[in-house]
Amino acid sequence: MSTKEMSSGIFEITERGGKHLATINLVPGASVYGEKLIEIEGCEYRIWNPKRSKLAAMMIKKFNIPIKRDSKVLYLGAASGTTVSHVSDIVSEGIVYAVEFSPRTMRDLIGLCDMRPNIVPILADANKPQSYAHIVEEVDVIFQDVAQPNQSEIAAVNAMQFLKRNGHLLLSIKARSIDTVANPKNVFKNEIRKLEHEFDVGFEILDSRELAPFHEDHLGVMARVLRVRK
Amino acid sequence: MKIITWFGTLTLDDYGKVLEWDLFPKDTSALAEILVQPKKVEIDIPPACFDIRAAAIECGFVGSTEEYNTLLRDVSIRAAKKQISGGTPDMGIIQAVEALDDIDDAANTLSERLAEWYGMYFPEVGLSSEPLARFVAKYGSRSNIPTDGHLYEKATSSMGAELAGPDEELVKGFAENICTLYDSRSRIEDYLVKSMETSAPNLVNIAGALIGARLVSMAGGLEKLARFPSSTIQVIGANRALFKHLRARAPSPKHGIIFNHPQIKNSPWWQRGKIARALAAKISLAVRMDVYSDGGLNESLKTELNAKIESIKAAHPKPPKRESKAGMGKGKGRSQNKQQNKQSNKKAGGRR
Numbered sequence: 026m027s028t029k030e031m032s033s034g035i036f037e038i039t040e041r042g043g044k045h046l047a048t049i050n051l052v053p054g055a056s057v058y059g060e061k062l063i064e065i066e067g068c069e070y071r072i073w074n075p076k077r078s079k080l081a082a083m084m085i086k087k088f089n090i091p092i093k094r095d096s097k098v099l100y101l102g103a104a105s106g107t108t109v110s111h112v113s114d115i116v117s118e119g120i121v122y123a124v125e126f127s128p129r130t131m132r133d134l135i136g137l138c139d140m141r142p143n144i145v146p147i148l149a150d151a152n153k154p155q156s157y158a159h160i161v162e163e164v165d166v167i168f169q170d171v172a173q174p175n176q177s178e179i180a181a182v183n184a185m186q187f188l189k190r191n192g193h194l195l196l197s198i199k200a201r202s203i204d205t206v207a208n209p210k211n212v213f214k215n216e217i218r219k220l221e222h223e224f225d226v227g228f229e230i231l232d233s234r235e236l237a238p239f240h241e242d243h244l245g246v247m248a249r250v251l252r253v254r255k
Numbered sequence: 256m257k258i259i260t261w262f263g264t265l266t267l268d269d270y271g272k273v274l275e276w277d278l279f280p281k282d283t284s285a286l287a288e289i290l291v292q293p294k295k296v297e298i299d300i301p302p303a304c305f306d307i308r309a310a311a312i313e314c315g316f317v318g319s320t321e322e323y324n325t326l327l328r329d330v331s332i333r334a335a336k337k338q339i340s341g342g343t344p345d346m347g348i349i350q351a352v353e354a355l356d357d358i359d360d361a362a363n364t365l366s367e368r369l370a371e372w373y374g375m376y377f378p379e380v381g382l383s384s385e386p387l388a389r390f391v392a393k394y395g396s397r398s399n400i401p402t403d404g405h406l407y408e409k410a411t412s413s414m415g416a417e418l419a420g421p422d423e424e425l426v427k428g429f430a431e432n433i434c435t436l437y438d439s440r441s442r443i444e445d446y447l448v449k450s451m452e453t454s455a456p457n458l459v460n461i462a463g464a465l466i467g468a469r470l471v472s473m474a475g476g477l478e479k480l481a482r483f484p485s486s487t488i489q490v491i492g493a494n495r496a497l498f499k500h501l502r503a504r505a506p507s508p509k510h511g512i513i514f515n516h517p518q519i520k521n522s523p524w525w526q527r528g529k530i531a532r533a534l535a536a537k538i539s540l541a542v543r544m545d546v547y548s549d550g551g552l553n554e555s556l557k558t559e560l561n562a563k564i565e566s567i568k569a570a571h572p573k574p575p576k577r578e579s580k581a582g583m584g585k586g587k588g589r590s591q592n593k594q595q596n597k598q599s600n601k602k603a604g605g606r607r
Contacts, residue, residue: 128339145331158300
């Protein structure tokens with residue numbers, strides 16, 4: 026068994042069964058959603074399944090993930106915290122602001138936050154950054170996985186309020202939640218165009234790749250903010 | 256400029272420098288309490304990219320970044336717990352509807368098993384589902400049927416095997432369990448009827464308690480249902496047909512779960528679509544009355560609906576003739592269409 030650090034805090038573990046993505050468990054001994062724990066040289070890793078996490082799929086698709094050990098991350102669409110837990114592993118000296126709108130999934134998310142020291146749960150609508158602007162500070166990275174028809178707008182308003190200059194936006198666009206019937210390719214093209222031209226915040230698209238076969242009809246997008254502050 | 260943060264209100268100058276501050280008490284539960292309260296309108300939110308953390312340290316609210324993280328985390332968790340603890344009556348309705356479906360699934364599976372099992376011992380019994388479960392739970396072996404019981408004749412001449420001892424206890428116990436499921440089902444139904452009548456009297460009056468509850472459950476709450484257009488209400492529950500219609504050239508669905516309403520179900524097919532449209536319109540009005548006005552029951556909706564349905568029935572007493580002839584032709588046309596659709600779908604798939 027061997028490990029190789031792919032990106033800050035994200036490892037590739039090679040064992041007999043093949044290669045897996047993994048992060049170092051911030052709370053050793055605890056498995057969050059039934060994922061496998063592997064101990065290598067005194068260090069416990071949590072296997073990270075790209076089929077369950079858009080961020081892991083982006084990693085495998087060779088995105089240059091900008092999340093570092095001390096990053097501050099705003100996570101929009103935290104759901105029950107599957108991916109959030111791995112982000113929390115990666116930013117062991119940073120903090121994750123996890124925004125989720127549904128009270129039911131917030132229940133699971135709070136269970137996760139109780140166990141981990143670096144997640145701040147926020148029950149709010151990602152459409153309205155003003156409703157949590159008094160809690161969230163300026164962040165290095167925004168990760169967004171919200172499956173809403175106005176995903177790009179949500180990314181723009183949040184980047185405007187919270188993302189630092191040259192900060193990164195990681196976005197997972199779900200074609201089916203923007204238009205159930207249109208061809209995903211066209212939906213993606215349209216969204217990219219929107220991100221590049223329609224918003225004041227000024228996104229520069231660094232990378233965009235489809236997340237198939239891990240997530241069908243999803244596009245991963247990485248962008249940077251080149252805003253001139255008013 | 257005066258802004259609010261999670262730890263207090265701050266006054267900033269034009270360059271974003273903190274001039275004055277008014278801090279909240281540094282106590283986790285008090286801070287969480289403030290966080291969940293709706294914010295006052297006259298106070299602004301922090302300007303974009305304002306460094307809240309530095310401000311908190313500058314005002315002396317916390318001593319270090321670590322303390323800031325720990326305190327903010329504790330406060331947020333406390334606040335989030337507070338926010339999700341409240342439940343509304345329609346959440347109870349949703350759970351009850353889902354429980355009803357689960358019980359139906361389970362009871363059906365178990366009843367089929369019981370029918371198979373008991374069939375070994377008394378194949379002539381001629382009962383199924385709930386009556387069978389009640390029967391087996393009551394008598395067990397067919398030899399226990401009293402002489403005046405109406406199945407006595409069949410029981411004495413049955414070709415089934417003898418049921419006795421531990422086998423009888425087992426089958427009887429199994430049947431009793433199924434009976435408690437049916438009991439539980441009827442209790443849930445009673446609950447639904449009662450709680451729908453209190454929280455949505457107008458909806459119950461138009462749609463009936465169980466269909467109403469199902470609509471609430473599928474919409475995800477009474478208020479969400481009130482925001483649906485009536486065209487959506489008309490086809491809730493017909494998702495597959497609706498998306499087939501949107502994607503391909505399939506005909507649009509006429510009704511979703513409101514099909515179970517006796518006014519639609521018991522009408523001939525050519526009136527159903529029209530009645531469904533009228534019913535959905537009234538349902539959407541009724542839900543809005545329940546959610547947004549505090550007045551109780553409004554009978555006029557029901558009278559209007561009945562009048563509308565009467566007029567539909569009067570206007571279309573017979574199946575549309577031309578269409579029924581063309582209906583056959585149309586049927587052919589449709590199947591041709593379908594084939595074309597399939598082909599064009601294939602093509603589209605190929606292009607992808």
